[in-house]
Amino acid sequence: MAMAGCTATITGTIMADGAVAPAALEDRVDPAALHRLLAWLSPSFPVGAYTYSHGLEWAIEDGTVATAAYLRAWIGALLAHGAGRSDAILFRHAHAAAARGDGAGLAAIAELAEAFQPSAERRLEANAQGRAFLGAIRAAWDAPALEGLAAALEPLEGPTYAVAVASAAAAHGVPVEPALHAFLAAFVANIVSAGIRAVPLGQTDGQRIIAGLGPEVAAAVAASRGRPLDDLGGAAFRADIASMKHETQYTRLFRS
């Protein structure tokens, strides 16, 4: 459906650092797909990503995240046990439903994604970014296939950010592997950016964290492959609690 021509070779490769490169990224990603992912998931895409910390601001206040090493560990846990894991599973299912033009199926996944947000602020973070993302895509990036899907998502507060990006990627013929990798990489970069401002840390520290988490992003992409929606879940309890406690944090730079 939608634009043909975005293709990617699905193979994996062992990188020099021992990480398994996600299928599709090591080979040629079609320029049209690459162009979209770089634009849509750049910090300048108008979803207001910089206003959300995903609970990090409270973890900094609390002392849990006081250094670059702790920030890296915090984000690594989100990828393995938190929103990274769950969003990856939801992303794949949403992408598949959108790719086959299944509006009802996509709406059910979107409803689950919204209900799965553990707190008021995480719900806001997911829904407000998702809604803004979908609005910006529909306004500026033509794809007739997205219009029918967007109608199915209309009754929701969101859709959540993950569902919105997955839907747009599918409607534009961007394959799921690079799209999901880009989505999780942007998630990491956004939390690092919040950490740089709020800990605070230096820009070089931030880049080291993003570089270091490359294999963990790839692992989260790989771990979600073939997982049913029933496998949604994790163990990032303190990240959830952080987002709840952030609601009453006295000094706040972020909306979550």
Added chain:
Amino acid sequence: MRSVDEAAAGGGGAVALERARGHARVVFRRTDGRDRLDTFYQQGCAKVRLPRVEPGRPPEAVLINTSGGITGGDVLLYEVEAQAGASLVATTQAAERIYRRSAGIGVVESRLAAGDGARLDWLPQETILFDGSALSRRLEVDLGAGAAFTAIESLVFGRTAMGETVRDVALSDRWRIRRQGRLVYADGVAIEGDAAAVLEGGATGGGARAVATILQVAEGAAERRDAARDLAAGLPGEIGVSVFAGLIVFRILAVDGRALRAATVPILEFLCGRPLPRVWHC
């Protein structure tokens, strides 16, 4: 009525190694201004006791797994319903122990319903995961218009009083709560492998060995947020409270099962507005 076979099929290959099976179903209805037993069914190792309750209190259904615990291949199905206008409290006789398995996964499925204007309190005691255990659990809830529902699920990793550390576990737990057919809350816990290591992280458990989620869907739940925060601030453990979509949710972490109870009991009594069922204190 759902069958144990269907529940087993949802557990992913547990059937072949089946060990113990149980299926209990209890339904109360509201008739002539009183809550009355409508359906009572028990089979296998799942039993239900209906203790006498004090006048003015809603009926209690106490679920009992007579096999004494769960291990790989066991399948338990509980169905509990308060029909329109009825009130019901469901709890468990004791903490549920998930023992080391030789093979397979233990499957526990709970299907709850509260009809229009009904009130259902789902208050099972904690689940204790032993080292080497495997559990796949599901909580499915259907609520009618104006139904009030309060629930807790507590997980304790290891016999913490004995200093046990859980290095190997396969746990998956999922909640799906629907109000008038619409999914309003979903949650999942998934831990594979070294639970102690997973829970060591600052974003995961911060070294906690016990975790609980408490939820209430009810008219006026949102208005109780500030009182809930004040209560949580004075309790042990780490507690988050949030209100959204007409529900109030607590996430609680504690160092062990005892500390977890010190937090969960006051929260449940606050939400339910009455003491917990007597079995909680036995």
